[in-house]
Amino acid sequence: MTQPAITIRGVAKTFRVNKERNNTLKSALLRRGRSRHTEFQALKGIDLDIPQGSTFALVGDNGSGKSTLLKCLARILVPDAGTITRHGRIAAMLEVGSGFHPELSGRDNVYLNGSILGMSRREVDAKFDQIVDFSGVEDFIDQPVKNYSSGMYVRLGFSVAIHTEPEIMLVDEILAVGDASFQDKCAQKFAEFRRDGRTVVVVSHSLPQLREMADHAAYLDHGELRAHGAAEVVLEQYADAARTNIRTDDSGRVRWGTGEALVERVEILGPHGPVGEDGLRSGERTTLRIHYSARSPIPDPNLGITLDTAEGENLWACFSRDQGARLEALEGRGHVDITIPALPLQRGLYRVHAGIVGTGADDVVDFVRDIAWLHVGHGTGLDSGGPVAMSGQWQAPEPARAQAPQQEQVQEGTQS
CATH class of the missing domain: 2.70.50.60 (abc- transporter (atp binding component) like domain)
Known part of the structure; x- marks a missing residue:
């Protein structure tokens, strides 16, 4: 049996949400440093295997725990309980412009972001043209990225991330910012990853997009794992649940x-x-x-x-x-x-x-x-036979004119 790319066992994460803030030093001292808070369980004992070579979708409503789980996989957050075992080099694209310096040019940020993701300068040199070509921002590569649109940020950052050749790629929602052409490029790249045995874990609210690219999926609801398995089955379960969330x-x-x-x-x-x-x-x-x-x-x-x-x-x-x-x-x-x-x-x-x-x-x-x-x-005062009132312009073709049959012309020769 093939070893999973990621093994998740009993993972839980709780956040403290303050009801009131100590806006002044005086209020903090009077409360002796204590503040009222509630606890929010973002993840509740998640057990999940993410197959190697899969494009794995995480779906659920906002607040279901998708992004929290993805950040735990990327080591941005540490679970309060449970274990996560990763098999392979990870690259994460979780926020628009993450790892970019706004005052630097796109060119400089390619090298900066590449180094953050573990690439040497020589590796970036070798792949620079590919990175820029994939991103589609070649006309602006020497401009400060603070002047970039959010879509340009995403394209360049994502392009750097995928060219680090990770075994595991983590992507959170940001593909929604790119245009249709860029999303098609990403889908093709994910398919290439899958053929190469690489793994992609993606969070998105776009079910049509996920149906196109994902082969496995997990459905989270209020921090709990509701379903996991083949993408077409799990995505339909999630869609059914959303449709039945009916109220008055x-x-x-x-x-x-x-x-x-x-x-x-x-x-x-x-x-x-x-x-x-x-x-x-x-x-x-x-x-x-x-x-x-x-x-x-x-x-x-x-x-x-x-x-x-x-x-x-x-x-x-x-x-x-x-x-x-x-x-x-x-x-x-x-x-x-x-x-x-x-x-x-x-x-x-x-x-x-x-x-x-x-x-x-x-x-x-x-x-x-x-x-x-x-x-x-x-209304129009005219009977249209139904609720729609559409007028039409009638026009008949002109009567065909009778034409005399064409007679075959015979050229007579001269007699000597």
């Missing part, structure tokens, strides 16, 4: 998701502002304004709206990411508008559902049904 809010509406951000309400606006009792008119400009509140920043969010008939038949669904609207992050309270230039609905009442999805298609942050009703009080 104070208004009795059905909603589900992690709850890190909430859709508070959807405001419906006509061309002149809020809609009155008469409702909207078919064909007029309509704006659906999604009001949200985020408990913690939601990077690269995907906001969605769906419309159903009053009977529940789905008519339309629209997501910001599909329409090319890339939102940096949702933070605090705010709103996002989606405008329909000409509302194509007949007279009637329509159900409005709204949601927020994270980086991955299955990463539902909040989705709430029947959050609003859209009232169309004035």
Whole structure:
């Protein structure tokens, strides 16, 4: 039997979370150095083998312990209990720009980061062109990295890490920052690692991405190991659990998701502002304004709206990411508008559902049904046979003109 790349036995980790801080020396002295705190168990006796040569996914909701476990594997954190046995050289890419000095150029940071990861200057010299080519930042390699975007940070840092030729690569979420082309490069590199018998352990909320690259997975929930094994099986278990996390809010509406951000309400606006009792008119400009509140920043969010008939038949669904609207992050309270230039609905009442999805298609942050009703009080007056009011332009081809048959031309020769 092949030796696992990593063996985890009984690993536990607890953090202290202070309820109050000693903001002044006086308050600290009065409390005699004591502060109120609670204990948070991030990991609860994890037993797990990570097969050699696998691309191993760690999945779970925020707070499930994924990143804590990854940091324990990277020796950044020390478990309170249990053991971790690693077989091979480890390279970790856990934070954007980790190991970079912002004032130095990309070139200098390649050498700095390479040395931190155990490469000699000669090794970096030999692989420098490959590192820069893979990262795609060759036009900016001599610029200070403080001027880099987060995506450029990730590409360069990840490129350095993979060119250290580690036996075990640890990656936490950062691939979500890269563009689609870079993610494809990474997936190809992971496949190459697997062919070479190297191991990749990756944390991501993007289930479609993990389905493409991972062959093994483990599902963590509140610090406990819920499932592990073949990736396709474990990822489906996690997706099913997320879908069944359904609840009702104070208004009795059905909603589900992690709850890190909430859709508070959807405001419906006509061309002149809020809609009155008469409702909207078919064909007029309509704006659906999604009001949200985020408990913690939601990077690269995907906001969605769906419309159903009053009977529940789905008519339309629209997501910001599909329409090319890339939102940096949702933070605090705010709103996002989606405008329909000409509302194509007949007279009637329509159900409005709204949601927020994270980086991955299955990463539902909040989705709430029947959050609003859209009232169309004035239709087109034409019977369209259903709720959709779409006009069409009719045009018939011109009648074909009769053409006289072409006669074969015969050239007569001259007689002598």
